[in-house]
Amino acid sequence: MERFVQVIVDGWATGSLYAALAVAVVLIYRSTGIVNFAQGELAMFSTFIAWGLIEAGVPLALALLGTLALSFAGGMLIERVIIRPVEGGEVLTLVIVTLGLYILVNSLAGWIWGFGNRSFPGLFGDSQLDVAGVGIPVESIGIVAVLIGVVGLLFAVFQRTKIGLAMRAVSLNPDSSRLVGISVGRTLMIGWGIAALVGALAGVLLAPRLFLDVNLMGGVLIYSFAAATLGGFDSPFGAVLGGWIIGIAENLAGTYVDFIGNDLKILVPLVAIVVVLLFRPTGLFGSPEVARA
Amino acid sequence: MSLLEVSDLEAGYGPVTVLRGVSFSVDEGRIVTVLGPNGAGKTTTLRAVSGMIRRSGSVRFDGKDVSRYTPEKMARQSVAHVPEGRGTFTGLTVEENLRVGAYPRRDKDVAADMQRCFGHFPRLQERRSQHAGSLSGGEQQMLAIARALMLRPRLMLLDEPSLGLAPKLTRELFSILEKIAREEGVTLLLVEQNANLVLKFADDAHVLEAGRIVLSGTAEEIKADEGIRRSYLGV
DSSP: OHHHHHHHHHHHHHHHHHHHHHHHHHHHHHHHSOOOTTHHHHHHHHHHHHHHHHHTTOOHHHHHHHHHHHHHHHHHHHIIIIIGGGTTSOHHHHHHHHHHHHHHHHHHHHHHHOSSOBOOOOSSOSOEEEETTEEEEHHHHHHHHHHHHHHHHHHHHHHHSHHHHHHHHHHHOHHHHHHTTOOHHHHHHHHHHHHHHHHHHHHHHHTTTSOBSTTTTHHHHHHHHHHHHHHOTTOHHHHHHHHHHHHHHHHHHHHHOTTTTTTTTTHHHHHHHHHHHHHOTTTTTOOOOOOOO | OOSEEEEEEEEEETTEEEEEEEEEEEOTTOEEEEEOOTTSSHHHHHHHHTTSSOEEEEEEETTEEOTTOOHHHHHHTTEEEEOTTOOOOTTSBHHHHHHHHTTTOOSSOHHHHHHHHHHHOHHHHHTTTSBGGGSOHHHHHHHHHHHHHTTOOSEEEEEOTTTTOOHHHHHHHHHHHHHHHHHHOOEEEEEESOHHHHHHHOSEEEEEETTEEEEEEEHHHHHHOHHHIIIIIOO
């Protein structure tokens, strides 16, 4: 029984990492209407910036704040320079552009920092809480707390502020948004900035658990897409819950289903994506497209 | 002086030119309609005025040259455009649609204006927390107009508000529009296919054919024109 609970707790901790990146993916989707395949790479790049700052002797807290600010600015810059020219074009064009961005950012990071791996300092230490024989890493609790805080804050921004309303309006109908006086370009820039910032946060939370190298996010991205699909692509809360479910399911399957073991764990997110798309395309919390003829 | 003055307006889509030198003016406080057959360029005229498509020629609003303004800048000049197909934000609630409509405003009267809109369109108040996508066609048209009102427009551009609505609903909608124009002093420029109906309540009319204005005058004059009677009014 203790082992079972431990497997769930570990899965939940891993799932929180998937959730962090999934939230960034969902954010871009909600505020710009496109799925950004480069989200993971941008997060990796941000993490390298944080690592570089820390290596250069900048205090941890300051390095993190600096990274978040740089990521926000970088996200806005990418929207302005790379995405803006194809804005309002075919979905396929945008997808290809974000795939190109994926390769670009990945190679750029390799060129700057090399392809070796590095260790990244943990933000919450290595200690564990022992609850009735089940070990809960303090780090996991910290990650979940940060995640919930971020999602709560984002929810408030989307639902309660003028800029949040403008972001939702722009993703739904850019033409009408212009007609009510919203500056669509500027709104999209802010959306990309926020998503890059959340991605950076995901990166620095994740990196201590893995090794920091240019493929930091390669493996995580597929889990995050599964989490976002399961939760409903436009719901940050759904993305968090989806990440937890995927993480726990993955760990349970790896531990208790013999033929899956550690090697076939990657099947879990893939199966989840297929099943969700087949039976509930809007995910658990996604809003279906409501339209009446 | 006219509120809106359009001269030698040329506009189109890609290589296709639709408007070939359109000139007309709209006086403040009037209800003005642009009539014409399918493909004459009615929708294009509105889109060119609000800056949604590339254009050349001159557009002056309230004496100011706005020929190069983007749609968002036109909206901030208090020109509200209710586009073809209504352009409601289907994934937002009725109330959120109205709040988006007031986006450029900085004042604190938004809530009061929302109440005023609900006064014109009580149906919207009943449905204020529903998603706009779940409204009927008529309700969506009301929402589109209410959203435009939230801008506190001086000039409202309406693209075929009667499209797809039952005759009774269309008459209701037009009487509300008339009330808005007369009581709140909003100038209306609307494009319509239904000439019979719109000439009953418009003050002035311009007839557009193949990208040019072929006739302008008061609604009475246009109604009396023999050619118009034959082509548009079917009498």
